[in-house]
Amino acid sequence: MMGEKYVVFQIGEGNYSIPLEEVTQIIRYENVTDVPTAPPFIDGVINFGGDVVPVVNLRTRFSLEHAEVSRKNRIIVVQKQDLRYGILVDSVREILDLERDSVAAEAASVFGMKAEFVRGIVKIRDYLLVLLDVFKILSTSPEISIME
Amino acid sequence: MAFTGLDERKLLRAFLEEAEELLEKLNDNLLRLEKDASNPDSINEVFRLTHSLKSESALLGFARLSELAHRLEDVFDSIRAENLTLSRPLMDAIFSASDLIHEIISRISRGQTDSEIDTRTVIGELEQLGGFGFRSEPEQSIEAATAAAAGLDRGEPTLKSFQRFQVSEALERGEKICRLTVRVSDEAQLKYPRAYLVFNSLELITNVIHTFPNMTVPQDDRLYEQLTVLLSSDLPEERITAVCAVDLIEEPKLEVLDRTQVAELLSRRDEGQKASVSTSRSSRIESSSVRVDTNKLNEIWQLVGELTIYKAQLSQLHDRLSRRRGNESIKGEVERATDSLERITAEMQQAIMGTRMVPIAVLFNKFPRLVRDLSRKLGKNVELDIQGKDTEIDRTIVEGLSDPLTHIIRNSLDHGLEEPEERRKANKPEVGRISISAHQQGGKIVIEVADDGRGLDVGKIRKKAGIDSEISDEEVAQHIFSPGFSTKEDVTDLSGRGVGMDVVATRIREDLKGEVDVRSESGGGTLIRILLPLTLTILHSLVISCAGYYYAVPVQDIKETVKISEQDVIVEEKNVYYDYEGQKIAILGLQSVLLGRADEGAQLGPDNDGVVVEQRRGRACLLVDELVEEEDLVIKPISDLLNHRRLFSGATVLGDGRIIFILDTARIIEIGESGGFDGI
Numbered sequence: 122m123m124g125e126k127y128v129v130f131q132i133g134e135g136n137y138s139i140p141l142e143e144v145t146q147i148i149r150y151e152n153v154t155d156v157p158t159a160p161p162f163i164d165g166v167i168n169f170g171g172d173v174v175p176v177v178n179l180r181t182r183f184s185l186e187h188a189e190v191s192r193k194n195r196i197i198v199v200q201k202q203d204l205r206y207g208i209l210v211d212s213v214r215e216i217l218d219l220e221r222d223s224v225a226a227e228a229a230s231v232f233g234m235k236a237e238f239v240r241g242i243v244k245i246r247d248y249l250l251v252l253l254d255v256f257k258i259l260s261t262s263p264e265i266s267i268m269e
Numbered sequence: 270m271a272f273t274g275l276d277e278r279k280l281l282r283a284f285l286e287e288a289e290e291l292l293e294k295l296n297d298n299l300l301r302l303e304k305d306a307s308n309p310d311s312i313n314e315v316f317r318l319t320h321s322l323k324s325e326s327a328l329l330g331f332a333r334l335s336e337l338a339h340r341l342e343d344v345f346d347s348i349r350a351e352n353l354t355l356s357r358p359l360m361d362a363i364f365s366a367s368d369l370i371h372e373i374i375s376r377i378s379r380g381q382t383d384s385e386i387d388t389r390t391v392i393g394e395l396e397q398l399g400g401f402g403f404r405s406e407p408e409q410s411i412e413a414a415t416a417a418a419a420g421l422d423r424g425e426p427t428l429k430s431f432q433r434f435q436v437s438e439a440l441e442r443g444e445k446i447c448r449l450t451v452r453v454s455d456e457a458q459l460k461y462p463r464a465y466l467v468f469n470s471l472e473l474i475t476n477v478i479h480t481f482p483n484m485t486v487p488q489d490d491r492l493y494e495q496l497t498v499l500l501s502s503d504l505p506e507e508r509i510t511a512v513c514a515v516d517l518i519e520e521p522k523l524e525v526l527d528r529t530q531v532a533e534l535l536s537r538r539d540e541g542q543k544a545s546v547s548t549s550r551s552s553r554i555e556s557s558s559v560r561v562d563t564n565k566l567n568e569i570w571q572l573v574g575e576l577t578i579y580k581a582q583l584s585q586l587h588d589r590l591s592r593r594r595g596n597e598s599i600k601g602e603v604e605r606a607t608d609s610l611e612r613i614t615a616e617m618q619q620a621i622m623g624t625r626m627v628p629i630a631v632l633f634n635k636f637p638r639l640v641r642d643l644s645r646k647l648g649k650n651v652e653l654d655i656q657g658k659d660t661e662i663d664r665t666i667v668e669g670l671s672d673p674l675t676h677i678i679r680n681s682l683d684h685g686l687e688e689p690e691e692r693r694k695a696n697k698p699e700v701g702r703i704s705i706s707a708h709q710q711g712g713k714i715v716i717e718v719a720d721d722g723r724g725l726d727v728g729k730i731r732k733k734a735g736i737d738s739e740i741s742d743e744e745v746a747q748h749i750f751s752p753g754f755s756t757k758e759d760v761t762d763l764s765g766r767g768v769g770m771d772v773v774a775t776r777i778r779e780d781l782k783g784e785v786d787v788r789s790e791s792g793g794g795t796l797i798r799i800l801l802p803l804t805l806t807i808l809h810s811l812v813i814s815c816a817g818y819y820y821a822v823p824v825q826d827i828k829e830t831v832k833i834s835e836q837d838v839i840v841e842e843k844n845v846y847y848d849y850e851g852q853k854i855a856i857l858g859l860q861s862v863l864l865g866r867a868d869e870g871a872q873l874g875p876d877n878d879g880v881v882v883e884q885r886r887g888r889a890c891l892l893v894d895e896l897v898e899e900e901d902l903v904i905k906p907i908s909d910l911l912n913h914r915r916l917f918s919g920a921t922v923l924g925d926g927r928i929i930f931i932l933d934t935a936r937i938i939e940i941g942e943s944g945g946f947d948g949i
Contacts, residue, residue, distance in 0.1 A: 173920040
């Protein structure tokens with residue numbers, strides 16, 4: 122079976138991943154404009170190629186404790202239909218080829234995250250990788266928690 | 270015909286684009302003919318248009334469409350030759366034919382074929398009223414038409430693929446391929462009509478594949494001193510040459526092509542075939558514009574937006590560079606380059622903005638037909654007056670305006686205008702009048718639809734909506750735009766102006782960011798006025814600052830900017846009001862509204878900048894820290910994540926790369942009215 126490429130990133134202690142084909146670009150954390158009216162997990166907006174793109178802080182969204190922005194932080198720009206989103210992650214670890222059948226078929230609650238946001242779990246060498254349904258997380262109303 | 274190849278799809282797209290334009294013109298001319306049946310320009314134009322349609326649809330294999338167009342062409346050919354007059358029933362038949370063509374084209378554009386459409390009835394009608402029976406083999410006439418349409422300006426024909434196909438088909442049927450040449454005598458004052466006689470007779474008995482010069486579209490008369498016709502036939506040669514027995518036709522020469530000649534003919538391909546097709550097209554349809562996919566324009570628009578941002582970055586780099594010492598000559602060069610880039614970017618933005626704008630005629634032009642059909646159906650006499658067709662407006666607005674405007678006009682005709690009898694009794698001219706106009710006023714487009722019908726029955730509206738007498742008639746009339754105000758049963762009762770008007774209003778107000786209102790006099794007609802922004806992508810805005818953040822307020826929503834000091838303020842409990850032109854309007858601290866804490870009330874300093882914004886639902890005075898500048902902003906859509914309280918209508922990236930949000934003033938006024946509690 123053909124392998125698919127995945128971007129692996131870290132948030133806190135966890136390793137998460139989304140398919141590379143959902144990713145437009147990975148950029149450094151800079152020039153983020155604060156938006157006072159936005160929900161707390163929105164760090165602000167960036168100007169990405171002339172588009173106004175919200176930056177979602179996944180650390181805050183996952184109800185993890187706040188951390189200062191460091192040089193390792195990255196914004197992963199993803200796109201669905203006409204709208205782009207930036208997701209702020211602690212660091213980008215690697216790009217992996219995954220065989221589809223190596224992914225645990227049943228999504229399950231992991232790291233305290235609700236099962237509906239998890240596409241699958243894979244054991245990679247020495248760590249456990251959580252495949253996220255990032256667009257589901259992004260389209261979920263701010264009042265609804267991602268965590269159990 | 271299945272369109273699989275890329276070229277075929279391109280061809281089909283070109284065909285559809287041209288067909289649309291052609292139908293529009295056909296419609297225009299038919300309407301003109303309805304008023305003045307003997308207008309020679311229109312008769313010729315319709316002939317020309319139906320001819321083009323016939324040839325081009327045949328080229329793509331749409332046999333039924335081509336046949337129908339051919340019948341229309343024949344009818345107009347007879348009218349042109351004054352063998353036929355345009356009677357009312359004939360006109361109706363022609364309109365039905367034109368409708369059918371519309372339907373076929375729209376089917377084709379949805380990827381269907383024309384083969385399921387029944388064209389027989391309409392064609393039968395045309396035949397009967399035209400007073401002539403048509404030939405029974407439509408395929409042949411179509412082929413002939415296509416062949417003639419090739420009209421390449423050379424003696425030696427270069428055949429199009431369809432014509433080559435005809436040649437091979439003819440050979441398979443065992444027919445001969447012949448080339449007939451005749452000369453038209455110098456004594457003939459006009460050569461084309463003479464040559465046409467020969468051509469016409471040939472068409473009747475043989476299969477004409479190609480002629481030089483082109484016979485279906487008259488060219489310069491001098492060209493017709495010699496006519497060369499390529500044809501296929503199984504008739505004896507003398508039957509064919511017999512058609513040349515016409516006065517002033519000389520030297521008929523019939524040559525039957527042998528195998529090598531035919532092979533040579535089939536192998537000759539024109540490198541410039543595409544070019545020649547397009548030249549002949551442009552000569553037949555005079556138009557200095559091309560149709561462009563709106564998505565492509567949007568793409569260019571986006572790119573220019575991006576360009577302005579990088580331009581601004583470059584200017585900043587230049588500023589930094591100029592503060593350093595040394596490299597004076599390079600600095601000068603960078604400055605000049607930056608200046609040029611700035612100028613060109615600005616011009617480009619302007620130019621592309623221009624391509625988004627189209628004259629409102631593209632929309633208005635469909636109304637004469639609508640009014641004609643409806644008025645005939647309703648048995649009312651209506652005169653339609655259209656003004657300001659050249660007014661330019663954004664494409665996307667035109668698209669969104671089509672349905673609401675159609676609905677308004679339909680309502681005017683159906684419910685506004687009285688029956689002729691009723692008009693006579695009211696001492697009104699029997700012919701009703703509907704005027705549609707457009708003009709630009711400031712940064713807005715004003716569109717008005719007026720009729721001289723019976724007007725609104727404000728009394729009944731008042732009763733139905735339960736409105737007390739303090740409210741003026743004018744305000745009461747606006748209730749026709751309220752959701753669910755009128756139901757079908759009320760239609761006649763209320764002069765029926767409310768049907769669907771709520772939908773019309775929603776579309777105009779929400780989708781097009783416009784306004785609509787009505788003025789009416791009982792017995793004196795109704796005027797519906799629509800105000801629209803020039804464009805939905807550029808917004809002339811006032812940039813303001815508030816608590817360290819910048820926002821934009823659309824200038825079209827701003828009534829005035831004011832200085833507010835304590836004596837202008839009326840305090841009632843927690844609410845603060847501003848006495849504006851004798852009206853008490855709420856003062857809203859922008860910051861607290863944005864943060865959902867409007868109930869805290871506005872904090873006033875000694876001297877405050879206020880922006881009075883106005884929407885249909887009311888006014889409010891926004892308290893801001895500073896008025897910064899006015900700017901034309903390119904509106905960018907924003908994610909719901911940033912806008913869950915719908916405070917913004919979009920965002921924009923300023924020249925220096927800064928991002929600011931554009932306030933939705935209607936929503937902010939609404940929040941202000943509800944005392945700041947908007948549920949979140």
